[in-house]
Amino acid sequence: MLTLIGRPLPQRPIMMLRYTLPPLLTFLVLFVACVQPEAGTLPPDTPDVDLSDTAEDASEPKDTSAPEDVSDDDAEAIPDVQDTPPPEPWPCDPELDLNDRRYRHLHGLSDAQIQRGLLNMVSGHRALYYSTARQHLMNDIEPHDDGSIECAYTGRITEPDGSTTPDGFNTEHVWPQSRGADQEPPRSDIHHLFAVDGGVNSARSNHPYGTTSCSGNSCPWHENGSERGPSTDGRDPVFEVRPEFRGNVARAMFYFALRYQMPIEDREEAVLRQWHCEDPPDDYERNRNDLIQMLQSNRNPFIDRPDFVDNFDSFD
Known part of the structure; x- marks a missing residue:
């Protein structure tokens, strides 16, 4: 039985490689597996290498960034446009429509x-x-x-x-x-x-x-x-x-x-x-x-x- 850093090398991957790889590649894989790495290359608690994983099984790295804040929160310093009330009626012409979208970004400002x-x-x-x-x-x-x-x-x-x-x-x-x-x-x-x-x-x-x-x-x-x-x-x-x-x-x-x-x-x-x-x-x-x-x-x-x-x- 082959060993890797003092541990038994799992047999299944080697057997799979023997039957699926060409003879020359099989020899190379076995040769590399038998060569002991230099001291310090792998820490003593390195887990067994699972050669059964393939590229197709690799998953995309997870996005650990904070999710986008799409909530409508009035606690922000700048008021949300959709939360600001419409302008007060103009006293000189109370019926005048003041909801002009061109100026909505100015609602609620000083x-x-x-x-x-x-x-x-x-x-x-x-x-x-x-x-x-x-x-x-x-x-x-x-x-x-x-x-x-x-x-x-x-x-x-x-x-x-x-x-x-x-x-x-x-x-x-x-x-x-x-x-x-x-x-x-x-x-x-x-x-x-x-x-x-x-x-x-x-x-x-x-x-x-x-x-x-x-x-x-x-x-x-x-x-x-x-x-x-x-x-x-x-x-x-x-x-x-x-x-x-x-x-x-x-x-x-x-x-x-x-x-x-x-x-x-x-x-x-x-x-x-x-x-x-x-x-x-x-x-x-x-x-x-x-x-x-x-x-x-x-x-x-x-x-x-x-x-x-x-x-x-x-x-x-």
Whole structure:
């Protein structure tokens, strides 16, 4: 009987090998089995070698890592999106649907976290040449379903003609170029550009927005609800936008302040917040937001979620 390190070598494997292997291989196997290994190669308590095991019987190593945690655990520091309640109704328009999936990752976060999240979303947009931006503004963005273009400040109607100045209209920078919108990319950012009558653009000039203390004919300039004149808060002069469009202007200003991290003066901001609440987003403004996204690859979040304005104590 053969032995391996002082133990009887099991007979069955050898017999199997004698009958299944060619003679030369059988001789080699028996020769190797008879050669005693050097001392220390195998520890004294090494178990008997089972030569009956084959490669086919070998099993895959077991995964001893911890199983993936797929449980819905609210104990984590960051709330699960599916567990966060929907946004509270916006007081200015309680019926407005605020469940926009684009912003679900911001549910349940602090004001500071929401502000950083929104800044990340609006930053790095695809900037356009100014001439290209105006061309798209007048011919693709501003036209209503019936093809008409409406002056933002007076409601005057004209038709696009393929140019950037149809019927005396031109491009209004809601955030004046003299206040920081004279360089790229803010100069050509369509989110704060609007089509207006050329004369009205001059009347607004770079005056801040506000509530005038004059009314109608007593104002130095007025047309169809928009006025320029002294303000009720001591600023002189200010430009008051007609009720139908003042919310659009406010949200464009909030977007610009967020996107380019530029401050809005406190008294002007107070008026803009009031306008934002008085004139909520409508379908035209939301569709405009969609079209601009197709060109610039970013959106004005205050149109999608007007309640986000309340997450900013101020835009200064």
